[in-house]
Amino acid sequence: MKFSTITKKIPPAPALLLPGLMVAFLLSLSIGSAPVPVLAGLLDWLIGQPGIPALVMGEIRLPRSLLALCVGAALGLSGAALQGLLRNPLADPGLTGASQGAALGAASVFYFAVLPGLGVFAPLLAGLAGAGLTLLLTLWLAGSGRPALLLLAGLAIASLSGAALAAVLNFAPNPFAMQELVFWLLGSVSERGMAHFAFLLPALVVGFALIWRQRPLLAALSLGEQVAVSLGLDVRRGGRVIVLGAAILVGAAVATAGNIGFVGLIAPHLARPLAQNRPDRLLWPAAAIGATLVLIADMTVRLMPPGREIRLGVLTALIGAPLFIRLIWKMRREWL
Amino acid sequence: MALIEARNLTLENRLDSVSFTVEPGEMLAIIGPNGAGKSSLLQSLAGLLPAGGDIFFTGIPLHSFNPVGRARQIGFLPQFCDSAWALAVEEIVALGRLPWRDRDIYAIHQAMRETGVEDMAQKNINQLSGGEQARVWLARVLAGVPRIILADEPVASLDLYYQGKILDILRQHTREGRAVILAIHDLALAARYCDHFCLLKQGRIHAFGPPETVLTEANLSDAFGVSIHVDLAHSPPIILPA
Numbered sequence: 001m002k003f004s005t006i007t008k009k010i011p012p013a014p015a016l017l018l019p020g021l022m023v024a025f026l027l028s029l030s031i032g033s034a035p036v037p038v039l040a041g042l043l044d045w046l047i048g049q050p051g052i053p054a055l056v057m058g059e060i061r062l063p064r065s066l067l068a069l070c071v072g073a074a075l076g077l078s079g080a081a082l083q084g085l086l087r088n089p090l091a092d093p094g095l096t097g098a099s100q101g102a103a104l105g106a107a108s109v110f111y112f113a114v115l116p117g118l119g120v121f122a123p124l125l126a127g128l129a130g131a132g133l134t135l136l137l138t139l140w141l142a143g144s145g146r147p148a149l150l151l152l153a154g155l156a157i158a159s160l161s162g163a164a165l166a167a168v169l170n171f172a173p174n175p176f177a178m179q180e181l182v183f184w185l186l187g188s189v190s191e192r193g194m195a196h197f198a199f200l201l202p203a204l205v206v207g208f209a210l211i212w213r214q215r216p217l218l219a220a221l222s223l224g225e226q227v228a229v230s231l232g233l234d235v236r237r238g239g240r241v242i243v244l245g246a247a248i249l250v251g252a253a254v255a256t257a258g259n260i261g262f263v264g265l266i267a268p269h270l271a272r273p274l275a276q277n278r279p280d281r282l283l284w285p286a287a288a289i290g291a292t293l294v295l296i297a298d299m300t301v302r303l304m305p306p307g308r309e310i311r312l313g314v315l316t317a318l319i320g321a322p323l324f325i326r327l328i329w330k331m332r333r334e335w336l
Numbered sequence: 337m338a339l340i341e342a343r344n345l346t347l348e349n350r351l352d353s354v355s356f357t358v359e360p361g362e363m364l365a366i367i368g369p370n371g372a373g374k375s376s377l378l379q380s381l382a383g384l385l386p387a388g389g390d391i392f393f394t395g396i397p398l399h400s401f402n403p404v405g406r407a408r409q410i411g412f413l414p415q416f417c418d419s420a421w422a423l424a425v426e427e428i429v430a431l432g433r434l435p436w437r438d439r440d441i442y443a444i445h446q447a448m449r450e451t452g453v454e455d456m457a458q459k460n461i462n463q464l465s466g467g468e469q470a471r472v473w474l475a476r477v478l479a480g481v482p483r484i485i486l487a488d489e490p491v492a493s494l495d496l497y498y499q500g501k502i503l504d505i506l507r508q509h510t511r512e513g514r515a516v517i518l519a520i521h522d523l524a525l526a527a528r529y530c531d532h533f534c535l536l537k538q539g540r541i542h543a544f545g546p547p548e549t550v551l552t553e554a555n556l557s558d559a560f561g562v563s564i565h566v567d568l569a570h571s572p573p574i575i576l577p578a
Contacts, residue, residue, distance in 0.1 A: 087420035220434055222421050223476070226414045230382050231434045231480075232407030277421040277460075 076290020079264030084218040084279030092265035096154035100161035102254035105130020127255025187258035187313020203252030210245030215280035262320020344389035360513035368536035374519035382412035407435035411482030432479030447478035467498035
């Protein structure tokens with residue numbers, strides 16, 4: 001009996017992705033305006049030895065690199081999950097309204113100074129709630145419609161959140177607050193501390209766990225909702241769990257770092273060949289690629305000539321948008 | 337004991353008190369004009385539509401099975417299949433093992449062999465022709481080794497060669513105590529392959545039984561609203577609008 005081999009000729013994804021991610025992370029730790037010994041600084045910081053290297057590593061570079069890693073992983077993973085759920089390679093957390101919702105939630109807290117008791121966590125939690133709310137609105141608007149309708153519904157809800165966000169900016173209490181918020185919205189992982197990482201990490205773990213358990217559903221949905229149900233899977237419940245997981249990931253990422261566009265769209269796209277196009281195997285490769293992309297983008301931001309710093313979200317958008325156009329161009333050719 | 341028994345299946349505006357039984361080894365054709373309820377009936381049996389009434393699987397009420405248990409016994413092949421991603425044939429066939437939560441390499445390869453897609457195992461689904469894809473979708477169902485296959489117009493868009501090929505595979509499946517229920521529009525083709533017929537009209541059973549009872553000129557002309565000529569004695573059978 002002749003069985004063809006299941007394993008492909010492509011090297012396994014971990015062999016390609018993990019070293020790349022490690023290198024990007026270490027580079028991110030070593031790049032900065034002041035030359036600082038990375039390992040010595042980290043060690044000093046860990047054992048509580050005071051000094052410039054410990055301060056630079058512990059207070060600036062480590063939180064910044066960890067945030068870039070987690071934000072990228074969260075965006076890549078949520079993009080992969082949403083693309084699998086919606087059966088659409090163009091689904092992006094931004095196209096489902098989640099990013100705008102998170103931005104709106106966080107911005108509202110900035111302005112109206114609600115939940116003052118929560119301190120730094122107030123905008124974070126509000127961002128999470130905003131992302132969840134917009135995703136639910138999108139799902140409600142699309143009903144049980146086709147994936148294409150879900151994207152349109154997402155666009156509509158994103159516009160609504162965008163309008164509300166514009167209104168919040170419009171009625172900003174003073175121009176400085178407005179400037180601060182606009183800059184925050186442009187997306188960055190700098191000037192944040194370990195508290196942000198402490199918020200983002202659990203969100204990443206919970207979001208990942210929720211989505212990870214739905215891998216059979218993601219696999220079955222390749223063949224459509226009817227087939228998934230006939231295979232004994234609970235599409236409605238599982239779909240909601242995936243949306244919840246994606247909302248937690250996107251909400252937490254946007255609330256900590258502002259809008260980092262297109263990573264959620266491009267990372268799954270780059271990961272797909274490594275996962276034999278299987279949506280259930282795409283999850284962690286997309287997370288690893290998303291993390292690497294954001295680390296690289298953030299390093300690029302830091303390596304730019306000094307002066308007016310380009311924001312991380314602006315850079316990813318400037319690179320991501322042409323890639324998005326290229327993706328549509330490729331799909332157009334496939335449909336001809 | 338009947339493999340599956342439907343009692344008074346009712347679905348608003350679509351099915352009206354549909355009752356029948358299918359024995360092991362049988363191939364039942366659901367026929368009738370467009371909108372008669374063929375797809376609704378299959379989807380109700382597959383658990384995709386919430387029809388009222390009772391369905392028994394080997395005498396056990398189907399609602400007492402959990403969704404996975406049901407999926408292990410009843411395979412469903414929808415009318416329109418597609419894959420959202422450019423998956424390899426083998427990966428698609430392996431999805432048929434989802435109810436079993438395993439990747440039974442023997443079942444997967446057996447299914448690919450039965451449908452003749454083994455040579456394409458590593459090819460991407462979107463590189464295949466319509467007829468080849470149809471066999472892959474069927475292999476996906478076979479990989480789950482269900483006792484019953486429900487197939488919704490499995491030969492609708494296929495050429496003559498693949499029509500016969502798919503029905504051969506389904507007929508083969510009814511051996512070893514299994515059964516197939518399929519919706520089909522080509523009555524002459526169905527008459528060659530199926531043991532029993534269920535003629536639906538406006539959600540009700542208009543006629544049920546072996547070909548010679550159901551496929552009469554009177555029954556078919558009445559159900560389809562056109563005069564139909566039937567010659568079952570001819571080989572192959574002839575069923576054409578008169």
